[in-house]
Structures are given as C-alpha cells and as structure tokens.
Amino acid sequence: MxxxxxxxxxxxxxxxxxxxxxxxxxxxxxxxxxxxxxxxxxxxxxxxxxxxxxxxxxxxxxxxxxxxxxxxxxxxxxxxxxxxxxxxxxxxxxxxxxxxxASLATLDVTLDKFALSERVTGFARVPTTRLVGPASTAEEWTFPIIVKPRRGAGSRGVRLVHDRAALDALGVDETLIAQELLPGAEFSVDVFADADGHVIAAVPRTRTRVDSGVSIAGRTLRDAELESTAADVARAIGLTGVANVQLRYDAAGVAALLEVNPRFPGAMPLTIAAGVDMPSLALDLALGRELPSRVEFRELANVRYLEDxxxxxxxxxxxxxxxxxxxxx
Ligand SMILES: Nc1ncnc2c1ncn2[C@@H]1O[C@H](COP(=O)(O)OP(=O)(O)O)[C@@H](O)[C@H]1O
Ligand SMILES: [Mg+2]
Incomplete structure (x- = not known):
C-alpha cells in the first residue's frame, strides 16, 4: 500500500x-x-x-x-x-x-516570468519580453504593451501600457517585465512529461468562466498547434510531471507563451474526465512505475458547482x- x-x-x-x-x-x-x-x-x-x-x-x-x-x-x-x-x-x-x-531548477525558471521567456526562446514562440528599465526603453514596441510582475500570480498587477511616456514613467524596476501584447484567444494546456522529459499528454482547454482565479467552466480542445507548442515549452524547461502552460495567440495568429504554472491546476477534473488522469500518472512517475508513451484525450466541456x-x-x-x-x- x-x-x-x-x-x-x-x-x-x-x-x-x-x-x-x-x-x-x-x-x-x-x-x-x-x-x-x-x-x-x-x-x-x-x-x-x-x-x-x-x-x-x-x-x-x-x-x-x-x-x-x-x-x-x-x-x-x-x-x-x-x-x-x-x-x-x-x-x-x-x-x-x-x-x-518538477526539479527545483524547473520550478525556479517558471516562477520568474523573465527567466522563463529567455529559456523558452528558440523552443516556442515567446512574446518580446524585457525587464522594465534600460532594456524596455530601448525596445521598438508596438503599443499598447503589457506590464506585469516578474513573479506574479492570479493576474495581480497586470496592466496595459498605452504609450512610451507611460512606459518611461515606470523608471527602472526589475520586479516588472514589459511584454508584447498577445491580442488573440487564450488557452491553458495541462502537460504531463515522464522522467526523461518525454511529453505523454498535452490537453488544451479554455477557461470560459473563472471564479477567484479558478476556471469553473470550459472545454478541452484537440488542437495540434496548441498541443505541440505546450510540449515544446515543457521540453525547454526540462519538465517532469505536471505543469499548466498558458498560451495566447499573437497578432499573426501564432500560439505564444504567456506563462507556466508548475503544478496541478484547479481545473484538473476536466483534464481527468477528458481522459488524462494526471495525478494518477504523477503517482506512477514518483513510484518509478512504467508509464504509457502517450495518453489520448477527448473534447469535453465542464461546468462546476459547490458540493458540501x-x-x-x-x-x-x-x-x-x-x-x-x-x-x-
Ligand atoms: N502579453 C500579454 N498579452 C495579453 N494578455 C496578457 C499578457 N500577459 C498577461 N496577460 C493577461 O493577464 C493574465 C495574467 O497574466 P499571466 O502571465 O498569466 O500571469 P499570472 O496568471 O501569473 O498573474 C493572462 O491570463 C492574460 O489574460
Ligand atoms: Mg496566468
């Protein structure tokens, strides 16, 4: 037992x-x-x-x-x-x-959105990302852009910056990043990689209704670009086990990286019901048991209610x- x-x-x-x-x-x-x-x-x-x-x-x-x-x-x-x-x-x-x-190195790189953007560049489409200061001032941005905390969560501190004067007014603040605005639709992809970093499943889903930062309604979506982009991100960060990769389409319609949460998301029941029981896979991974090389999922929607x-x-x-x-x- x-x-x-x-x-x-x-x-x-x-x-x-x-x-x-x-x-x-x-x-x-x-x-x-x-x-x-x-x-x-x-x-x-x-x-x-x-x-x-x-x-x-x-x-x-x-x-x-x-x-x-x-x-x-x-x-x-x-x-x-x-x-x-x-x-x-x-x-x-x-x-x-x-x-x-995941390893401490993987956790560290994902919890710092600037380090993450540098690491994933070359593996997947990453929006232009600069520390707020000389590097962000030197960049030729198309405004508006996004400014957000380098280490943030729950969308706290995310803002639109509309012009160069507003960007310059931020001065030098290396706890913030300036980032190209990704104007397209947003998806969360739950990814599972085995001990060698081989991606066994990547399940894209929408976060159609969100309550207190947690997706309470949405659907899974079979989409080769979202699945392969999330898998590329997982390889770039050396993921083993579970992560939630957030992607958003850029102006040209290419799926680009927003951030990675290196843990189980609150919406995991949808991914499990769609066919990929990531907690169970993570247990087998931790126990050193043999894992399947690929687990498929199906398109499924969920709505959530409170239970006592x-x-x-x-x-x-x-x-x-x-x-x-x-x-x-
Ligand atoms: N570059 C960007 N382009 C468009 N929207 C963004 C961008 N960065 C962040 N956002 C918006 O802000 C939300 C929170 O940003 P995110 O990078 O996921 O940080 P966190 O969830 O850790 O606060 C995203 O879900 C997205 O809606
Ligand atoms: Mg996020």
Missing part, C-alpha cells in the same frame, strides 16, 4: 488530486492543509487528516519532514505554489517519501493559521 500525502487540501487542485488518488486501490490518501476548515481534509478518513504550517513559514518543510517519517509516507504531492520551491530544495530529506514535483461535506463539529481540526493564499488555474 502506498501512503500518499496531498497538501493544499482546501484548494480546488488539492481536492482534484485527492479525489483522483482515492480511486486507486493501492493508495492510502492523507490530506493536509494549514486550515482546519479545508474541505479536502474531510474526503479522507479522520486518522489521515493533518494540519501543516503556512507554506511560506520556515517551519513548513520541517513539519512535512516529520509527517513523512511519522506516517511512513511514500509519496508527497504539494498543490500550493509557495510550498513547491522549499520542498523541492529539500526533497532528499523527506525520508522515504518521493516529492511528486457534513461532519460532526468535533471532527473539525484545530488550526491557528489564517486564510489561504490565492492561486490560479
């Missing part, structure tokens, strides 16, 4: 991973969150629910290391952005547990942590 811990149990990605793994007869699923009211905790039996510190807390990784030992965990899934780099940096200290996440879990109030775990950080997907 594999004992698998999933963190971020209160988020839609955490719930999706937990529900996928609960279908496997060879797995005992443990669920963790910083908040005792996190819904996914109550999808697993009481003795498998755990409270952990906030991901940015220096005590987070030590607490997870202790859980790995105490619960004899074999695989660890983190579905929270801020938890991934500190866990990946200490993945060899997790006892017998394997962290089902009812438990005795005494079952709610105690936590003194505040609310979650927002993520998108």
């Amino acid at each position: 594999e004992r698998v811990l999933v963190t971020g149990a209160g988020g839609p990605a955490g719930v999706a991973v937990i529900r996928s793994l609960l279908k496997r007869a060879d797995v005992e699923v443990y669920a963790a969150d910083m908040d005792g009211w996190a819904s996914g905790l109550y999808l697993v039996p009481p003795e498998r629910r755990r409270i952990v510190p906030r991901g940015a807390d220096p005590e987070f990784v030590p607490a997870v290391i202790s859980l790995c030992a105490a619960d004899s965990l074999t695989v660890l899934f983190s579905t929270v952005d801020v938890e991934l780099p500190p866990l990946a940096a200490r993945r060899s200290e997790l006892g017998g547990a394997v962290l089902a996440a 879990i009812f438990v005795d109030p005494s079952e709610i775990l105690h936590s003194d942590n505040a609310a979650h950080d927002e993520t998108d997907g």
Whole structure:
C-alpha cells in the first residue's frame, strides 16, 4: 500500500488530486492543509487528516519532514505554489517519501516570468519580453504593451501600457517585465512529461468562466498547434510531471507563451474526465512505475458547482493559521 500525502487540501487542485488518488486501490490518501476548515481534509478518513504550517513559514518543510517519517509516507504531492520551491530544495530529506514535483531548477525558471521567456526562446514562440528599465526603453514596441510582475500570480498587477511616456514613467524596476501584447484567444494546456522529459499528454482547454482565479467552466480542445507548442515549452524547461502552460495567440495568429504554472491546476477534473488522469500518472512517475508513451484525450466541456461535506463539529481540526493564499488555474 502506498501512503500518499496531498497538501493544499482546501484548494480546488488539492481536492482534484485527492479525489483522483482515492480511486486507486493501492493508495492510502492523507490530506493536509494549514486550515482546519479545508474541505479536502474531510474526503479522507479522520486518522489521515493533518494540519501543516503556512507554506511560506520556515517551519513548513520541517513539519512535512516529520509527517513523512511519522506516517511512513511514500509519496508527497504539494498543490500550493509557495510550498513547491522549499520542498523541492529539500526533497532528499523527506525520508522515504518521493516529492511528486518538477526539479527545483524547473520550478525556479517558471516562477520568474523573465527567466522563463529567455529559456523558452528558440523552443516556442515567446512574446518580446524585457525587464522594465534600460532594456524596455530601448525596445521598438508596438503599443499598447503589457506590464506585469516578474513573479506574479492570479493576474495581480497586470496592466496595459498605452504609450512610451507611460512606459518611461515606470523608471527602472526589475520586479516588472514589459511584454508584447498577445491580442488573440487564450488557452491553458495541462502537460504531463515522464522522467526523461518525454511529453505523454498535452490537453488544451479554455477557461470560459473563472471564479477567484479558478476556471469553473470550459472545454478541452484537440488542437495540434496548441498541443505541440505546450510540449515544446515543457521540453525547454526540462519538465517532469505536471505543469499548466498558458498560451495566447499573437497578432499573426501564432500560439505564444504567456506563462507556466508548475503544478496541478484547479481545473484538473476536466483534464481527468477528458481522459488524462494526471495525478494518477504523477503517482506512477514518483513510484518509478512504467508509464504509457502517450495518453489520448477527448473534447469535453465542464461546468462546476459547490458540493458540501457534513461532519460532526468535533471532527473539525484545530488550526491557528489564517486564510489561504490565492492561486490560479
Ligand atoms: N502579453 C500579454 N498579452 C495579453 N494578455 C496578457 C499578457 N500577459 C498577461 N496577460 C493577461 O493577464 C493574465 C495574467 O497574466 P499571466 O502571465 O498569466 O500571469 P499570472 O496568471 O501569473 O498573474 C493572462 O491570463 C492574460 O489574460
Ligand atoms: Mg496566468
């Protein structure tokens, strides 16, 4: 029996991973969150629910290391952005547990949108991207352009800059990037690569309705250009396992890179239902099992509704942590 811990149990990605793994007869699923009211905790039996510190807390990784030992965990899934780099940096200290996440180098390059644009250039179409300062001032832009944080999430701080005067007014700020505007339609592609970086599946989908940064309605789409562009991006960053590659069409109608989220997206249930159970594949990858060389998917749409879990109030775990950080997907 594999004992698998999933963190971020209160988020839609955490719930999706937990529900996928609960279908496997060879797995005992443990669920963790910083908040005792996190819904996914109550999808697993009481003795498998755990409270952990906030991901940015220096005590987070030590607490997870202790859980790995105490619960004899074999695989660890983190579905929270801020938890991934500190866990990946200490993945060899997790006892017998394997962290089902990309390498620290891959995480680092995706979490910095400027580094990502440099890395992927030559592998796939990347919009012109410059650090705000001398490099952005020297560029011959067609306005308007996009300015956004180099390390951002949930569309926070994304703005349109309409002319050179507005760009110059930003001065030198290397926490920001200036980027060519991609005026076309936007797609999210859930990608899964094996241990050698070979892409097993790339599932493009729309985010037709979004609530609190999470896609709650959309559809998968078979599209050779979107699938191959996302696979090229995955190869460029040395992806193993799951990532969500966001693409948008440029003025010439070519699919170009917006960003990569190196984790399970909140919309994972659609990708699973369309035929690619990425949490289950990620578990097999972590366990070193043989993976198929290709998994097909079909076109499928989803709409989402809230569902309740009812438990005795005494079952709610105690936590003194505040609310979650927002993520998108
Ligand atoms: N270069 C761009 N052209 C057009 N729209 C953009 C561009 N960059 C960002 N956006 C818009 O802003 C949203 C958030 O940007 P993104 O790069 O995905 O950062 P994050 O999701 O991490 O905040 C995108 O989904 C897109 O709608
Ligand atoms: Mg995004």
